[in-house]
Amino acid sequence: MDATAERILLSTAYHAPVQYYSKFIHYREIYLEPWENYQKQSYRNRCHILSANGILPLSVPIIHMGDKMLIKNVRIDHSKRWKSMHLRAIESAYRSSPFYIYYIDEIKAIYDQDFEYLWDMNMAFLKLTLQLLNIEVKVRTTPSFREIPHPFDDFLQSIHPKAKFQQPDNGFRPKPYYQVFGNKFGFVPNLSILDLLFNTGPEAIQWL
Numbered sequence: 001m002d003a004t005a006e007r008i009l010l011s012t013a014y015h016a017p018v019q020y021y022s023k024f025i026h027y028r029e030i031y032l033e034p035w036e037n038y039q040k041q042s043y044r045n046r047c048h049i050l051s052a053n054g055i056l057p058l059s060v061p062i063i064h065m066g067d068k069m070l071i072k073n074v075r076i077d078h079s080k081r082w083k084s085m086h087l088r089a090i091e092s093a094y095r096s097s098p099f100y101i102y103y104i105d106e107i108k109a110i111y112d113q114d115f116e117y118l119w120d121m122n123m124a125f126l127k128l129t130l131q132l133l134n135i136e137v138k139v140r141t142t143p144s145f146r147e148i149p150h151p152f153d154d155f156l157q158s159i160h161p162k163a164k165f166q167q168p169d170n171g172f173r174p175k176p177y178y179q180v181f182g183n184k185f186g187f188v189p190n191l192s193i194l195d196l197l198f199n200t201g202p203e204a205i206q207w208l
Contacts, residue, residue: 007027007030008023008029008152009154010155011071011156012126014045014058015058015194016193017047017190017192018190018191018192018193025205025208027137027153028138029137031140032141032142033156034070037069042160044071045059046059046060047194050093050181056093058089061077062075062077063076071119074117075118078114087108090107097180098198102201106128110125134202155167174187174189174190176189177196179195
């Protein structure tokens with residue numbers, strides 16, 4: 001990390017983890033990268049929530065169009081009944097959380113839209129999440145691959161569910177908060193931002 005950097009480069013993400021959203025309060029400008037190739041098994045189309053059985057990954061199915069696809073062109077596969085499955089999983093995991101009833105309708109409203117592209121759906125969830133977190137920050141897209149004014153911090157690949165792709169992040173230290181199944185599993189850090197929102201509500205920003 002560059003101590004002088006006011007900008008950061010991030011990938012798009014589906015209900016991104018807490019670490020991802022922590023960047024939105026520590027940088028003045030956020031750049032998202034639409035010109036990278038899609039990468040499977042990443043947060044670009046998956047998130048992790050905490051269910052009664054432990055960490056549960058939720059993955060958005062996509063239509064594969066070859067080995068290399070620009071992330072902005074990745075289409076969602078609506079032939080799969082993934083939306084109802086995700087909503088049932090989210091309800092099962094969080095309906096007893098303190099703030100589920102306050103946020104779920106706005107989240108469902110985005111699921112009710114039939115987005116063609118993963119990028120557009122992720123952007124809709126991002127905008128809503130920033131609104132719920134009460135975060136105001138400049139979010140931009142790069143005009144071409146990695147085209148950002150220097151200096152900037154590059155987290156395009158490093159916020160990842162697999163440890164081998166992660167890099168040290170001195171700017172993020174998970175802070176324990178109440179979780180529905182905390183008594184069963186202990187505190188589980190860096191889950192989807194949904195976990196933080198449903199459990200802490202308007203105070204969620206304090207844990208970023």
